[in-house]
Amino acid sequence: MPYRAPRDLALDLALRSLLENQVREGHYASVEDARQAAQQILHTAPFEARDVTAEQPRETALHDSMDFARLALSAVSGVGVWTYEVANDCFYCDAGISELYAIDPVQGAQGIKRTDFLANVHGDDLAALRRTMAGGLVNSGDLELEYRIVHPDGSVRWVLSRGHTYFNAAGEPVRRTGVGVDMTAQRLLEQQLRQSQKMEAVGQLTGGLAHDFNNLLTGVMGSLEMIRLRIAKGRVAETGRYLDAALGAARRAAALTHRLLAFSRRQTLDPTPTDANRLVLGMLELIRSTVGPAVQVDIHSEQPLWLTQVDANQLENALLNLCINARDAMPLGGTLGIQTRNCTLAAKAARERDLVPGEYLALSVSDTGSGMSSDVMAHAFDPFFTTKPTGKGTGLGLSMIYGFVRQSGGSVHIQSQPDQGTTMTLYLPRSRETLGDAQAPLPPAPLPHAEQGETVLVIDDEPTVRMLIIEVLDELGYTALEAADGASGLDILQSGRRIDLLVTDVGLPGGINGRQVADAGRSLRPGLKVLFITGYAHNAEAWAQQLEPGMHLLTKPFTMEDLASRINTAITAA
Structure with missing residues (x-):
């Protein structure tokens, strides 16, 4: 018989030790007798008339144990209880699990289909979770697994879920009861x-x-x-x-x-x-x-x-x-x-x-x-x-x-x-996966040369780097303009000179960085193509995500062949 509400799930894992205490104190002959008594207390019809005088001490002790377990669980944030009923393929859970799994608490209390209950599990973790669940319906021991839940707002929660399966006399799985613990802070x-x-x-x-x-x-x-x-x-x-x-x-x-x-x-x-x-x-x-x-x-x-x-x-x-x-x-x-x-x-x-x-x-x-x-x-x-x-x-x-x-x-x-x-x-x-076959290195391709009149503005505060870039541009037939800081570069951008590409270091002295120069240049010359150069390779991925169309990024150190290729790509790209 499926449980009717998550807070009355008998809290199998949390109550197990408490029920054993009842047996040790002589209230019941076995843990199963104590559990059946708990079920009878929880599900007795409200108007059923019977003599409960002899059962009163045991019922009081069992109620105290169950209340203690509920209080213990409610005092620990990020912990909840769930039960999976095999017969109807449904999960029943309390408010703690509902919040952790990002599901409707009312639906969780009334019963939610397994596919809906697992709908927010991270795609990379779902297969392992399904394997563990399948194994748990065969083996009687406790099984646990840690996985991620993706909330609708995009936030991710790490959950440690541990459960125990109960079988009937024929050895068939009836239900699986467990706890879920929010492990996000620990992660x-x-x-x-x-x-x-x-x-x-x-x-x-x-x-x-x-x-x-x-x-x-x-x-x-x-x-x-x-x-x-x-x-x-x-x-x-x-x-x-x-x-x-x-x-x-x-x-x-x-x-x-x-x-x-x-x-x-x-x-x-x-x-x-x-x-x-x-x-x-x-x-x-x-x-x-x-x-x-x-x-x-x-x-x-x-x-x-x-x-x-x-x-x-x-x-x-x-x-x-x-x-x-x-x-x-x-x-x-x-x-x-x-x-x-x-x-x-x-x-x-x-x-x-x-x-x-x-x-x-x-x-x-x-x-x-x-x-x-x-x-x-x-x-x-x-x-x-x-x-x-x-x-x-x-x-x-x-x-x-x-x-x-x-x-x-x-x-x-x-x-x-x-x-x-x-x-x-x-x-x-x-x-069992493979790395793929490494391709033999190709012979160096000829460096792409400039079209007639193509002009590149280079802004870099390091004289040696600026000199090398200018030399490469001269070798490839470009007209090269140069500046040592952002303010000087902006003066050139405000002139009437032809500029097909801006090559600028990201970090520049004088209070105007390369991105600010590029943004100002684009306001003056809409569609201006930009090649940023940076020595902060560890920030390259973050920078690349902030680039607008027509902007490119090259990290130091680089070869002159790399520079020539990237300049050509930046200019010719649509």
Whole structure:
């Protein structure tokens, strides 16, 4: 028989312990007797005449228990109770669940069809929720799942739902009762903690990056000086290798800059098929500069390696933090090993790692350092637990790594003994998707030249950058105009000169930025085409969303070929 109102659902999960207390106190012979008594109290017809004298003490105790459970639940915001009746495929829920799931509370109390009850579940989470529900109607144990609800105003709520299924004497599922908990605030806190942990990693990076950048700048400046000397002596044929050295060092510096920005960027998890071998090799230079010359870095990669479904940026962050921990465990130097391998876990091995049996990618970071005691290992993943001196660590690193890996469907395993080093292994689920075939690089296309009379205005406060852009424009046949700040650029825009394209840095001195110059220029010259240039690559995506038709964006550093192509595209685009 379906329940008639959500607040009279018997609160199966919340009341279970209270009913057991009634049994222990001798009021009832079993929990089921107590539950049946509760149902009788709730559903007795109002005018039914019977002698309840003997039942009065038990009824009073049961009413007190139920009132206590209701008060306990109502005192906790963001918590509600639901019941799913198999017979009519309907959910019944209280006001807490109605608000959390963005459904009409009256409809939730009277009964709402399963498809309508789940209508606001986030599309990416719906399949997993349906699988869990189907499994819950077969297995009698408690099952839980965390997923998102999208409200009509576009806001997203994270819900932790836990339920228990009840079966009849024939073993058929009758109903499933559970609770829903609003986890949105906790999710936001986790994101803030993850950002804090990323910024701690950025702080650890700075020393190694400064050393690396100084080396790269030395290579660039030294190569350019050698080119100048060779040209002065007329030995132009010898300049090629110095040019290659300078370009190579500059490209590595640009890669390090982008890597640093990727670590500091705020973002939610975005799982994609990821090649861990490629990820490790892409980080190798960064890792070596971070751990320093006293630590030898050894890489052991299985080939071919399975892909894993994971957020690549978060995996990079986790790997870097594990390497930093390994370095700190070896203050006098040692060996840091990074290993990837395919791993098939049978039932026993999976159970030991708190995983389901299956195929996983294993990424291990090992060191030859001080190791951990069993007590330290037991608390290694606790938030804010750290063995480092005050001011040397927040204790968030391993806890956030653990949270990220568990959220990705994997686990973290520690092997360590005092004075014998430590191995941290991330087990990540295998992905059956493919990355797609990488296309062979195409030969460079000839640079597009200007049409007769096409004119470009360049505004940039950095003289070297402005000079290079003007030189490229001259080479391609454009007429180039230049300005060092927004005010000077506006003077040119107010003149009668022909201007087919405005190329401007976003950040300009003098109180007028590039966007303000562009907007003013368009008010003077409707339809003026604009190419913005910015060194803030981490804001490029946000900037791109604010561009109007006819506006384009190019991030520094860029090659001259990239600049020429973007100028041509901006001018010729409709």
